[in-house]
Amino acid sequence: MSRPSQQIDALLIASGMALLPETGCAGLSVRKLTEHAGVNLGMFHYHFKSKDNFIRAVLQRLYEAMFTDLQVQADSGADAVSALQAAFTVLGAFARANRKLLFMLVSEALRGEALPLQFLRENLPRHLAIIVRLVQRGQAEGRIVPVPVPQLLPFLAGGIVGPILAGGAIERQGTLAPELAGLAQLALLSEQALAQRIELALRAIAVQP
Template structure:
């Protein structure tokens, strides 16, 4: 008997990625994912074993691509401040490109969904650890002054990532004033805007003020 197509698991994951932000863990059904992927619902269980296992694979697939790139960036031979800036840019791009998914994961976790909670517990310390290690290296090399770890980290996230979430939330409910709509992409979401905020944030940390 021929084995089902190797492409079906990826088709299911792609369908799940499109549906999950709008439906969440509770609303996403095996049948709906299979219908969107154009396969038999039994293929979800064949490839993943259960709905929860499918959701875990879906979330992990998105995260691992970002984390692998983050590790490569952090372990390069470039100047530590350049590596830190590149790592922050990688995380910011991930947030920008997956804002609806990230928002849903947080909402599901707060609603008590075990899959979302387990995902955050397992993975949040990984990228936070990489960024904090780079900050500590920069401090050890005298590139950044000694500062409280969480204060420094929260300042960076507030400067670099928070505007992405704010812009995404306002766009989602069509709350961006008409006069500013054209500026949101250029001044908040573009790579140039991300790089500018990262530069300003690191200059602020380096000043020690």
Template structure:
């Protein structure tokens, strides 16, 4: 029989998500989470049983929200490049919203935190597979320059997601001019969409130059006729 939550479990999950970037996996104590959520620590154990189970639940909830949007973008009707663009936008906005958590997860994983490492091993292949499938579909349709699948993936992630992490890190350190211009020029929806479009444009297959020159010859500019006056002898 499911346990009645009355929203307490969700309040604890929200607090865990809010505290994780500052505290890290090791510093996220039961007492700290319960105090932040305004609930009795006993309710933490009632709903989650252990700290490890709670940490898994925090990460899985935020990931599933992103992955459901990613899957919806990939599965909708329409041209594959449009679906690929929407999927990349979804992933980029997730990075923008949760950049602090992602940075902390990288630190936790490097420090050998088992919960984080297991979460990454389980879930990273899911969005990787989905994006590789979209790229493979576009290649099969003759839309992309031939290239190894992982080469395309790391290029797209480096072009779309990495700039946000870099700008936000510089802004957090107060590095000028990132602190003043970063949000407007690199983190807005328009800026993200522009980077996605630039990155996809670099991968799109184009006709060879010889084919372009034979099928679409350059137009010859017309000269304006001039009338010369003749002087009769």
């Protein structure tokens, strides 16, 4: 049976995951967070000490769950191209599920907000390193074109994940007519569209037989 303190911790984290995509880091109110979680304000300070500590904990928990799955797919023993396809499927699914939060983080980082900027600086290189390793392995296997990896990365990321961030921005602004918003959802954010973009991007960098 879980200790009460662990249950309170989990309640706060769950509320943080629900609220942060709407408020961003700067706009999160500790009082509204504790009200949402049904937790005493004093217990928040007991567990996390400060809002910044809490936000770091929420963001890192989300990221680590994705990163663990990413490592499993990258080390699955499949050939490099198949592992790369699986890795981008993990990254794309994470971006789809958390697109509102990612849009807020990138927006705040571009404005110079310290906490999201630090989070992105610390974690972005981690999953990029896995993608780089898989691309290099694919090149060594003769399956991927021998183009400098720094040139391939923006192409892959922009073609696969970029539309998800664009779709998240469109969703947040809510400026499209319902029928156009539905088309954007299908073309940019659906699971099928993501799978198609991954297939097209990998086909584009594959060595032709």
